[in-house]
Amino acid sequence: MVKRISNDGDDGATAYRKRQKVVHEAPTSEEVFSADQLRNLLTFDQDLRNARHGLQSFKSLLDKIVSDTDDGDRKTNMEILQQYLEAAKPRDTSEDAVFLVDIMEMWSFAAQVGNEGVMSSVAVVLALLLQAVSGSLHLVRHGLGICQTLIQERQLKSLSKNLSSDKNKGFILSPTLRMLREAVCLDGGAYAKRIFRARNFTLTSLGRNLEIGHMGDSPEEMRKASVRTNAVRFFLSLLKYLHSDGRKELLTQKELLSHLTFMLKSDPPHLIVEILESLKTHVLMDDKVPREVKFRSFNTKTLMRILALHTYSVDSDAADEASTVGYKAHKFLIYVCTNPGAGVLYPSTGLYPKESDDESAGKNATGGADSAFLTDKYKDDVPVYNFVLAEFAQKLRPWSSLKHSELLVAIFTAAPELTYKYFLNNRSFTFEPKLSMTWIGYAAFLFNTMRIPLPARFGDRVRSAKAPPPTSILLDNIIPLPINQKVLIRCLSTKSHLTSFFATRILIVALEKLTEALKMHDEASKSKNNNWTEARRRLIDAFCQRIPDMKEVVRSYKGIPAENILHRTMASRLLRLYYEVIPQVALAANFDVSPFFTEVLKKLNGESEKPEDESLLVMELENLVSIASYSPGMRWFSKIDNLVDGAAASPYTALVRILSGKNRELPFHQLKQVLGAVAVENQLVTKATLLTPLYEALQSTSSEVKASQMEKIWSFVDNCINRCASSPIKYLDLMETYLKEGGVAPSNGAAALLNVTMVEQLSYFLGAAKPDEQAALAKFLSIYFNASYGLKHAKPVTKALYKRVTEQFPKTVKLKSLKKADKSDNADEDEEMADAEDIVGKNNKEGSTLDLSKLEEMLHVPFVEKEDNAALVKWTTKNVEDLVEDGWAAALIRLLLSTHTSIRKEAFTNILKMAAKIKESSYEEKDQVWLLLCELAESSRGQVDIGPVPSAFPAFAIHALDVLKNPLHPLYPKINSFLTRSPAWSPEKLPMAHDILHGEPSEDDKYYTEITWLLVYLLDSLRAPFDLGVFHKKRWFEKILVLGGNPYLRLNLRTRVLRILYRATCIDGGSTTLVTRFGILSWLDAQRAACEAADEADAVSALMKRVWETCDQEKVMAWSKGGVKKLLAHLA
Amino acid sequence: MSGKADNQREAEFSSYYLQRTTQELSEDLDKVRTAEDFKADSIPFLVHALQQGAGLFSLEDQKRVVTASKGGKGQDA
Structure with missing residues (x-):
């Protein structure tokens, strides 16, 4: 009722408009046959009904031109159009010339009197006309004339009037916007700039018009585009044809971008795609659009609207993922958030937090003392450069959407500073295990986050030169905040294989990333900065507090069913990483690997698995073998029942069997390496390469003899290996005896004690064996000794031993003599089979010796x-x-x-x-x-x-x-x-x-x-001059040095001895005491000479230098009568 | 090895990995499928989550598994 009253009280213009409605509903038209006819039809007439008639007729003609496919008709119509345009062309050639003066008059008049029909028709006709001429080279100039006319004041007013029509007057708004778009696009955007310059008129109500969307339930049709669609297209064409300055101006128009994206979610798919592509190409990728404009345009609100497209409803029937709106929006967001040129992503300083203005760079560099303060400082919040992204990140739901997860990981990769902040602000979302999609989603997201590599130099070259990044931030980048000890223990519980599988993977990534981080610390600490060593220790400590004790992992590993081989492989890898990366935690757990080890061995030797499953088993075995080699308590040589095909064997022989198996082409480098090291340590052989003949001989013998005979050979080999390992001294003595009796000089270096055992054990074997078994063993031994003889070293020894072997066999069994061995084949084999260690050693020897910082890193244990x-x-x-x-x-x-x-x-x-x-x-x-x-x-x-x-x-x-x-x-x-x-x-x-x-x-x-325990304890007992006195008086240095002289001491124990010596050099008077009381320099020199690995020798010589540098040189010179100088000169 | 062969190997390994995980975790996966928050569009996410661990295997290890399977098939045939 109210509305009616106000209408009643309106002036004449409104009343006129109301009456005109009838006209609007039934526009008449006639077919156009000539240009003259058309000109007549379009002559200005105060009677707008006539005007409408003319315009409608012109529209029909233009429609035919634009949409006609019949070439003949189209040509005729084009000719009519051309003639008309020529005839109507103004004489005036200046900028004030008015093209299509009649139509413009009609428009102006209609706008004045409010005739909506004509206002609409003019726009329709002009839009079509511009479209029609744009395709024809010789008509374009007319189009340009029309554009020129449009930006004259009178037309601009009409335009503005059209554009500000009521919201429900789509029939005026749409064609007007279409016309503007055509005008902007004409001739490669020739008028775009000028049209935009008249923005007070041309952009009238654009914000509002951008929000007049499609009404009704059915989806918007291409041909009947909504006002919004037309407005969007006009806006996008402006973006396209304007230069960077214009784009900047356009984007800074009040809230335009907000209007553009407001209804994004209800737009038809093609329009969304058009918007996204255009924004990307013409805004984000335009380097000349200033970053703050981009930054302001793509604020959290805009980003969230685009994000909402992930769940775009019309997408479901799209054929492939890549063409869906959801996917395109996803790609767009990834571009915006990760591309530095797009304006949203700000350059940041990686794991170094943003410095506030009053913070001088020097303040952080103090490290050590400040570290506790720094850790606390970022406990609740951390300043970042990318605050918009930080805010946006908080709105994502990576646990429930794969796209969100990908996007967030991409953001973290581009701006590593945000990882820490994100988890800090998102503490409420826990990782408590639950068999739900949310938990799995979160686990997957965390996993991907952890897989992001650490930025080079932790993201800031300048600051990393001064000090390490705050431990808490680095730690969270390695193992994010929600992943803590408690939660992990719960995940690893045997109740659910799924959670424990995911937790295992997460821990693997964490440990591997920690290794990387430690490597980076080591590299940085080379540059004489002490903070890094300290930070390295802090990092390890903090990390160990985040992860479960190894016993939890062991428990989880034990709980995995035997058939879940992938899970077992991963769990064994995790255990191995514990040993390799954080041995202090691993060794504390006292994990006995042997039962697992034998289980896998049995499985591998038992029923055949699928080949790919078997590869996994081999990986598991390799992991366990490595663990065994790290575990001091591993019993390599005690027999275990039922280990190989129902027979008892020691784990060591069982592994040798795997290595000598014929059908396995898998690379066993790691197994070989460990077996070699264990053999050397237990004095079976003096060099790992001496085992190669054994593998070869076993392999070729097993292909030549029957299985039952081979079993005998295996049991012989197993027996010899175990005996040799358990009483090496006996065999060392025996070797001496043999050599003396054979008149052979003891060889220096390579000799296989195992061979002596074989000679000794042979008689027992022969006593119990049948003739065919004897023959089989003879074959094996002849191959084995021949292969050994091929090696350069200790030929006389091998020969002497082989002589004893042949003598023991009954005459019926003949053995090949050694000379028959094909030397040419074997001669260079020795070279090829050089130990990996040797190669490393040689390389190192060529390089320079260890410098002091490296020495410090190896031997210095902080007080x-x-x-x-x-x-x-x-x-x-x-x-x-x-x-x-x-x-x-x-x-x-x-x-x-x-x-x-x-x-x-x-x-x-x-x-x-x-x-x-x-x-x-x-x-x-x-x-x-x-x-x-x-x-x-x-x-x-x-x-x-x-x-x-x-x-x-x-x-x-x-x-x-x-x-x-x-x-x-x-x-x-x-x-x-x-x-x-x-x-x-x-x-x-x-x-x-x-x-x-x-x-x-x-x-x-x-x-x-x-x-081992003792050496650690002794190291901690040596801190002050008083302690030095105790060590000296109670002769502890002698005892330690004697211990260090034990040639069978493992490298890590030798290193511990050196650490104690190094520690002594750090105490006042320590070095002098060591030199003058214990002759440490000669002792070290002797050690150095005995070292097999080059880097160990380097460490020892570096330690010698350090002793010299830290002692009272004058006194020592006098004491040694100049001998020290000679010794050191020899070093250099 | 060409990149293409590597890619193919990766794909093969990845599918083997997925098959193993679904087999080993089948019991728990059934429970997840009946969880409240499991929707039709959760499946690709679940597959992604299961499969992502394949990347923890070095290319060399992946090769070991994939070629072993081929060798095995060859022998069977």
Whole structure:
């Protein structure tokens, strides 16, 4: 009712418009046959009905031109049009000339009186006309004239009037927008700039018009485009034809882009694609459009609207993924978010957080002391350059949409600074395992995030030259925040194979990425910056706290059914990575790999699997073999029942069997390497290459003899290997005897002790074997010794041994003589089979020797970790188990070394309190721990007032704690009996060290495990000149050096010995004492000469140099009477 | 080896990997399929999630598995 009243009160113009509606509904027209007729029809007439009639007739003609396919008709009509245009052309050639003056008059008049029919018709006709002439070269100039006319003031007013018609007047708005678009596009956009310049008129109500979408339920048809579609096209054509400056202007028009994207989701697919493509080509890819314009245009709101297209509804019937709107929007977003030129992505500094203005670059460089502060600083938030992307990232749902996940990973890759921030702000979304799609989606997203490589130099060349990135940020880039120990343990639980499978993969990626990060630290620390070494340690510590203990992984591995070989392969790889990357965690778990190892071996030797499955099994086996080689307790040579085809064998022989199997063409480099190393270590052979004849002989023999005979040979070989490994000394003696008897000089270097065992064992075998078995063995031995004889080294020895072999066989069995061996074949084999290690060694020898920084990296163990004074207070809040297991007790003990008397005193009292608390608890090992703490306190009682207690006390206590909490530790009994021996320890002695070095090992094969523990403990016991005195007076250096002289010591133990020496050089007077009291330089020189690996020799020579540089050179020169100079000159 | 052969090998390995994972985790996958948040369009995501681990195998290891399978087939035939 209200509306009617207002209409009633309207002026005449409105009333006129209302009456005109009838006319609009029934426009009349006639067919046009000539230009003259057309001209007459279009003559200006105040009676707009006539005008409408003329326009409608013209429209019919133009329609035919534009849409006609019949060439003849089209040509005729084009001629009429051309003649008409020629006739109507203004004489005036200036810019004020008015083309199609009659039509323009009609338009202007109609606009004044509000005749919507004519307003619409004019626009329709002009749009069609422009379209028609655009295709014809000689008519284009008329089109250009029309464009020129359009931007004259009168037409502009009409235009503006048309464009601001009511919302529901689509029949006016659409053709007007179409006309504008044609005008912009004509002749390669010749008028685009001028049309845009008149934007006060030409862009009238564009924002509103962009939002007049298609109404109705049926989808919008191509031919009946909505006002919005026409407006969008006009806008896009402007974008296309304007130059960069114009584009910039256009984009900064108020909210235009917002209007453009507002209804994006309900647009027809072709329009969306057009919009996205045009925005990409003409805005994002245009380098001259300033970045802040792009940045402002593509704000979070716009990005979210495009993101919403992922679930675009019309897409479902699209044939292939790549042509869907969802996919295109996805690609578009990836482009916007990851392309630095697109304006949204800002250059950032990788894992180094954005510096605020008042932060000077130098402040971060201090590292060490500031590190704790820095870690805390970014605990809740971190400043970033890409705040828009950060905001946008938060809106994504990577756990429920693959595209979101991909997009987010792409964003993280392009702006690594955002990874940390994202997870920091998204803490509420946990990784608690659940068998749901959301969890799987999240796991997949996390996995992909972790797979993003670390940016070179951690993303900032300049700052990485000064200091490492904050540990927390780096850590989260390696293992994102939601992945923590607790959650992982739950994932690894045996309840669900799926969660444990995903968790295993995630941990593998994490450890591999950590390796990369550590490598980067090592490279950076070369450049003399100490912070990096410190940061490296911090990173490892923090990482270890994030991941589950190895026992959890072992438990998970045990729980995987045997048939799930892929899962098992991955889990074994994870275990291996624990050993390789964080051995401190792996070795603490005391994992006995042998049962698994044999299980896989049995499987491989048992029923045949599918070949691809078998490859996985081999990978699992390789992983386990590597683990075995890292585990000190591995029993390589004890027989296990039913290991190979129902027969007993040692794991070692079983592996040799796999290597000598004929049908396996898989590369077994790794197996070979480990077997070689184990053989050398157990003195079967002196060089890994000496095993090659064995593999070859076994392989070729097995193809020549019967299976049952081969079994005998296997059992002979197995027997020899195990005997040789278990009593090498016996065979060393025997070898000497043999050589003496044979009149052969002992060879230096390569000789296979295994061969001696074979000679010795042969008689027993022959006694029990049937003739055919004897013949088979003869064949094997002749092949084997011939192959060995081919090697350059120790030919006389081999010959002598072979002689003994042939003598033992009965006369009926003939063996090939060695000379028959084809030398030409074997001569160069030795060269080919050089150990991998040797090659590395040789290469290194050619290069320069180790410099001091490298030496430091190898041998320098930082002095005891920073004192954590907070432990004095914090421990009281922890339960007893945490005190022991989480290192609170150790932290407290360490405070006894503090340089401040008050702290030492506090620590002393607190240790007693802690002991009391532990004693009262129900902790399983409470008595021993209590005793240990009390003895420590008792021994330190007199010392705390004077100065730091002898380093040996805390060192022993801390390392003993580690043993006490693990009753399976080989030292457990020894420590217990030590603790019950006396109430206090002498400050002049190293507690319990003697018992380990000189006592019997608690278990036969644990000697080296105990020595390892001892060397770590000794290293920690050597910190101050006082400690040096204890080592010196109690002759500990001699003992250590004697230990280091053991030729069978493994490399890692040798390194530990060198570390202690290095540590001594760091203490005042240490080097001088070492040189003058222990002749350390000659000792090292002897070690160096005995080294097989070149890099070890380099390390030793570098250590010699260091000793020389840190000693009292004058005194040493005098002491050695100049000998030192000669020795060192020899080095250089 | 040409890139094409590598790509093909990767694809073969990837499909083997997927087949193994679905086989080994079948029980749990059934449970996931009945989970509330499992929709028709979850399948490609699930496949992606399962298959993504294939990238953890080095090209050389992938080759070992794929060629082993071919060798095996050859022998069978």
